[in-house]
Amino acid sequence: xxxxxxxxxxxxxxxxxxxxxxxxxxxxxxxxxxxxxxxxxxxxxxxxxxxxxxxxxxxxxxxxxxxxxxxxxxxxxxxxxxxxxxxxxxxxxxxxxxxxxxxxxxxxxxxxxxxxxxxxxxxxxxxxxxxxxxxxxxxxxxxxxxxxxxxxxxxxxxxxxxxxxxxxxxxxxxxxxxxxxxxxxxxxxxxxxxxxxxxxxxxxxxxxxxxxxxxxxxxxxxxxxxxxxxxxxxxxxxxxxxxxxxxxxxxxxxxxxxxxxxxxxxxxxxxxxxxxxxxxxxxxxxxxxxxxxxxxxxxxxxxxxxxxxxxxxxxxxxxxx
Amino acid sequence: xxxxxxxxxxxxxxxxxxxxxxxxxxxxxxxxxxxxxxxxxxxxxxxxxxxxxxxxxxxxxxxxxxxxxxxxxxxxxxxxxxxxxxxxxxxxxxxxxxxxxxxxxxxxxxxxxxxxxxxxxxxxxxxxxxxxxxxxxxxxxxxxxxxxxxxxxxxxxxxxxxxxxxxxxxxxxxxxxxxxxxxxxxxxxxxxxxxxxxxxxxxxxxxxxxxxxxxxxxxxxxxxxxxxxxxxxxxxxxxxxxxxxxxxxxxxxxxxxxxxxxxxxxxxxxxxxxxxxxxxxxxxxxxxxxxxxxxxxxxxxxxxxxxxxxxxxxxxxxxxx
Amino acid sequence: xxxxxxxxxxxxxxxxxxxxxxxxxxxxxxxxxxxxxxxxxxxxxxxxxxxxxxxxxxxxxxxxxxxxxxxxxxxxxxxxxxxxxxxxxxxxxxxxxxxxxxxxxxxxxxxxxxxxxxxxxxxxxxxxxxxxxxxxxxxxxxxxxxxxxxxxxxxxxxxxxxxxxxxxxxxxxxxxxxxxxxxxxxxxxxxxxxxxxxxxxxxxxxxxxxxxxxxxxxxxxxxxxxxxxxxxxxxxxxxxxxxxxxxxxxxxxxxxxxxxxxxxxxxxxxxxxxxxxxxxxxxxxxxxxxxxxxxxxxxxxxxxxxxxxxxxxxxxxxxxx
Numbered sequence: 001x002x003x004x005x006x007x008x009x010x011x012x013x014x015x016x017x018x019x020x021x022x023x024x025x026x027x028x029x030x031x032x033x034x035x036x037x038x039x040x041x042x043x044x045x046x047x048x049x050x051x052x053x054x055x056x057x058x059x060x061x062x063x064x065x066x067x068x069x070x071x072x073x074x075x076x077x078x079x080x081x082x083x084x085x086x087x088x089x090x091x092x093x094x095x096x097x098x099x100x101x102x103x104x105x106x107x108x109x110x111x112x113x114x115x116x117x118x119x120x121x122x123x124x125x126x127x128x129x130x131x132x133x134x135x136x137x138x139x140x141x142x143x144x145x146x147x148x149x150x151x152x153x154x155x156x157x158x159x160x161x162x163x164x165x166x167x168x169x170x171x172x173x174x175x176x177x178x179x180x181x182x183x184x185x186x187x188x189x190x191x192x193x194x195x196x197x198x199x200x201x202x203x204x205x206x207x208x209x210x211x212x213x214x215x216x217x218x219x220x221x222x223x224x225x226x227x228x229x230x231x232x233x234x235x236x237x238x239x240x241x242x243x244x245x246x247x248x249x250x251x252x253x254x255x256x257x258x259x260x261x262x263x264x265x266x267x268x269x270x271x272x273x274x275x276x277x278x279x280x281x282x283x284x285x286x287x288x289x290x291x292x293x294x295x296x297x298x299x300x301x302x303x304x305x306x307x308x309x310x311x312x313x314x315x316x317x318x319x320x321x
Numbered sequence: 322x323x324x325x326x327x328x329x330x331x332x333x334x335x336x337x338x339x340x341x342x343x344x345x346x347x348x349x350x351x352x353x354x355x356x357x358x359x360x361x362x363x364x365x366x367x368x369x370x371x372x373x374x375x376x377x378x379x380x381x382x383x384x385x386x387x388x389x390x391x392x393x394x395x396x397x398x399x400x401x402x403x404x405x406x407x408x409x410x411x412x413x414x415x416x417x418x419x420x421x422x423x424x425x426x427x428x429x430x431x432x433x434x435x436x437x438x439x440x441x442x443x444x445x446x447x448x449x450x451x452x453x454x455x456x457x458x459x460x461x462x463x464x465x466x467x468x469x470x471x472x473x474x475x476x477x478x479x480x481x482x483x484x485x486x487x488x489x490x491x492x493x494x495x496x497x498x499x500x501x502x503x504x505x506x507x508x509x510x511x512x513x514x515x516x517x518x519x520x521x522x523x524x525x526x527x528x529x530x531x532x533x534x535x536x537x538x539x540x541x542x543x544x545x546x547x548x549x550x551x552x553x554x555x556x557x558x559x560x561x562x563x564x565x566x567x568x569x570x571x572x573x574x575x576x577x578x579x580x581x582x583x584x585x586x587x588x589x590x591x592x593x594x595x596x597x598x599x600x601x602x603x604x605x606x607x608x609x610x611x612x613x614x615x616x617x618x619x620x621x622x623x624x625x626x627x628x629x630x631x632x633x634x635x636x637x638x639x640x641x642x
Numbered sequence: 643x644x645x646x647x648x649x650x651x652x653x654x655x656x657x658x659x660x661x662x663x664x665x666x667x668x669x670x671x672x673x674x675x676x677x678x679x680x681x682x683x684x685x686x687x688x689x690x691x692x693x694x695x696x697x698x699x700x701x702x703x704x705x706x707x708x709x710x711x712x713x714x715x716x717x718x719x720x721x722x723x724x725x726x727x728x729x730x731x732x733x734x735x736x737x738x739x740x741x742x743x744x745x746x747x748x749x750x751x752x753x754x755x756x757x758x759x760x761x762x763x764x765x766x767x768x769x770x771x772x773x774x775x776x777x778x779x780x781x782x783x784x785x786x787x788x789x790x791x792x793x794x795x796x797x798x799x800x801x802x803x804x805x806x807x808x809x810x811x812x813x814x815x816x817x818x819x820x821x822x823x824x825x826x827x828x829x830x831x832x833x834x835x836x837x838x839x840x841x842x843x844x845x846x847x848x849x850x851x852x853x854x855x856x857x858x859x860x861x862x863x864x865x866x867x868x869x870x871x872x873x874x875x876x877x878x879x880x881x882x883x884x885x886x887x888x889x890x891x892x893x894x895x896x897x898x899x900x901x902x903x904x905x906x907x908x909x910x911x912x913x914x915x916x917x918x919x920x921x922x923x924x925x926x927x928x929x930x931x932x933x934x935x936x937x938x939x940x941x942x943x944x945x946x947x948x949x950x951x952x953x954x955x956x957x958x959x960x961x962x963x
Contacts, residue, residue, distance in 0.1 A: 290413075
């Protein structure tokens with residue numbers, strides 16, 4: 001593996017999930033693999049779970065880790081070419097990426113979308129420039145359009161908790177008070193569509209009209225606008241808010257009736273409910289589900305973030321040996 | 322030891338102090354004990370000395386450390402149950418504590434009081450919820466009402482520098498321009514009362530009327546309102562400001578006459594003067610005392626913070642083997 | 643080596659540069675030297691490259707590292723003696739430096755100038771007090787007047803890329819929109835003057851009238867005000883902005899005509915162009931130079947920051963054995 005920004009960087013997800021489960025049972029087995037190797041974790045936006053799980057994964061592999069909170073250091077990066085830098089940007093991404101590449105063996109980067117200009121966000125300019133200029137493998141800690149380590153951890157969690165050979169997995173839109181990126185649902189859809197193709201699951205998406213995701217991330221997904229119909233007989237449900245892709249970055253409605261609680265799960269197959277966290281209780285998801293040992297998998301998912309990151313870092317380290 | 326939030330978590334302080342002094346003379350003797358164990362240090366308020374000394378203590382035990390500055394990440398935690406989270410809080414403590422527990426073997430937490438509502442502060446809600454939900458041992462890096470690692474380091478310092486079997490120790494209120502928490506004096510009083518009970522010291526508290534500490538932390542302490550009378554023949558004096566407990570969080574007076582300097586020490590037993598730091602020179606404590614090798618112990622105390630933290634982490638690691 | 647704040651702390655730079663190049667080819671050869679030793683990196687101002695390269699250097703030597711971002715922690719230090727601390731400063735440098743010295747074996751410190759009061763800045767009060775009170779070796783990560791690790795890395799880079807026994811090196815003033823410190827040009831001048839004295843290079847400085855550097859840092863340097871004349875036949879050019887030393891901290895002109903681009907290099911000896919970074923493209927330096935593999939050395943310089951720091955830390959560790 002030379003980079004990790006999308007499911008497209010993975011040969012087959014079934015094997016990758018099995019490798020993650022092996023690592024989970026022997027987390028320290030590869031403590032020498034990353035010896036004297038440096039992971040640079042570059043945050044253009046805040047992070048808690050992602051930073052911790054990635055840092056722990058790197059430490060389990062014996063790597064050294066340096067964290068750069070570019071957002072908090074006030075080190076505004078210029079990404080445009082051909083501009084005279086006499087404004088507020090202090091350093092060009094061409095220099096910054098190259099310098100990070102000098103100091104680090106692998107770069108892990110977080111850069112959220114602006115949600116103002118869809119083309120700009122979906123071009124993934126920052127990621128592509130880091131990949132182009134840094135000269136070292138780049139791992140996404142959530143880009144403008146995808147959050148692949150989250151989706152990988154989600155698939156590990158589904159594999160661990162499935163009660164049938166081919167469970168039904170449903171991604172459902174959920175309400176929120178702020179306009180959120182599409183990166184988590186895009187990545188979840190991308191990974192689940194691939195898992196469906198490999199025969200691991202059946203995948204359904206449900207959302208109000210107007211919240212269609214970008215089609216390139218949903219090949220083969222069944223889309224049903226009636227939420228109750230969509231979640232019927234579901235084994236796993238993934239409620240998540242996102243802002244509109246078509247009316248880019250906008251909140252289209254208050255989403256009344258779209259929040260799930262335990263009562264709404266009665267026609268499912270005793271569905272396990274997932275969320276990437278942080279989750280706003282009783283706004284995105286009923287507190288009764290989050291407090292239910294029978295239904296909630298959100299803590300297990302967060303725990304699996306470590307094994308997703310460790311698997312990816314291990315494969316990249318192995319490729320560069 | 323399963324947690325460390327108060328002197329009540331300690332079986333006997335005399336033995337604990339001896340263990341700390343042993344560790345101080347062989348800091349690297351237990352470098353394997355914490356191998357592949359993760360300390361998560363969670364700061365809801367800023368920290369310098371406490372972060373450094375705890376981080377160093379953990380490293381001496383071979384632990385990995387991850388620091389989470391929740392105050393600076395702008396990750397507002399919800400602590401109330403049953404609220405619809407449609408405001409400014411981003412994550413509920415139920416999820417946050419559980420996730421930290423997934424990533425870390427021990428959690429060390431700092432959470433200051435608001436100083437607005439006494440019941441809320443003295444209920445230690447944040448600490449109790451972290452203990453309830455995280456599922457791992459919790460160490461206090463200063464809570465709303467106590468700072469036990471500081472008090473433990475203070476007792477180590479007294480033990481090292483005492484010139485008689487049972488020295489006289491005096492906690493005295495000192496002036497300040499801001500309303501400060503009662504956590505340091507509460508913890509010092511709680512530990513000194515226990516040390517007095519175990520026959521290690523004699524303990525006196527002095528403060529202006531109105532600055533009485535919460536009685537549950539001062540069992541057996543002699544309280545004298547005349548500062549000169551209180552410090553007479555003292556071997557150790559601990560000047561510290563705190564805001565009122567009865568008129569909660571308030572500054573009651575400018576404290577004229579309560580600041581100690583070298584001249585004021587003439588009727589003491591050549592008293593050694595202590596402070597948890599940071600200290601405001603010539604406001605809380607005379608600069609002449611701080612600059613006096615004969616009188617000041619403040620740097621020695623700060624140094625002993627490492628051994629206090631290392632002793633506590635060692636005992637918790639041993640309990641979980 | 644007992645401290646590193648200036649070229650004056652170095653016995654001879656020629657030998658030091660050779661030692662750095664040896665370390666560069668075997669970065670992990672001294673992994674045991676810093677075992678169980680703590681580097682404290684104290685930032686009173688923000689840092690990216692310096693923090694990363696120093697942290698990596700310390701890790702290569704097996705040291706543990708603790709970073710203190712005092713600027714971001716809001717921990718305002720008092721440096722004046724004899725003041726009653728009833729204002730905004732929270733801790734006196736006398737206590738802070740001593741406490742850092744308790745926790746760390748080496749302190750590395752960054753403290754920029756205020757650019758308001760020249761005497762205050764050029765007295766290097768913060769550095770001198772850290773050296774006086776901390777009781778441990780102090781390394782400059784850029785002070786009010788010097789940035790010696792940068793200049794050392796620059797000299798390593800020149801040594802690696804020189805095409806003649808005694809190359810011509812030119813420091814040239816460059817335009818900027820903000821008033822910048824003199825620390826980088828002062829340090830570059832100080833190191834190049836010493837290198838010239840040791841027969842390694844020939845050194846020329848060029849700048850508009852009014853931008854004269856403090857003379858104590860430029861002994862033996864040739865100063866030429868015509869930029870084209872100065873850079874004629876140059877092997878290495880170091881463009882850098884600085885504010886006025888004489889009219890202290892001021893921008894005297896917009897610097898029209900002083901920015902170099904590839905066309906301006908035609909009468910040089912195919913000069914290699916250097917910069918400490920961050921650099922503002924097409925304001926301080928032409929983007930065409932930065933994007934030219936033939937001319938730009940800025941990434942190599944940034945890479946060499948690691949070896950400069952590692953050499954200095956190694957020598958200090960060896961001195962304290």
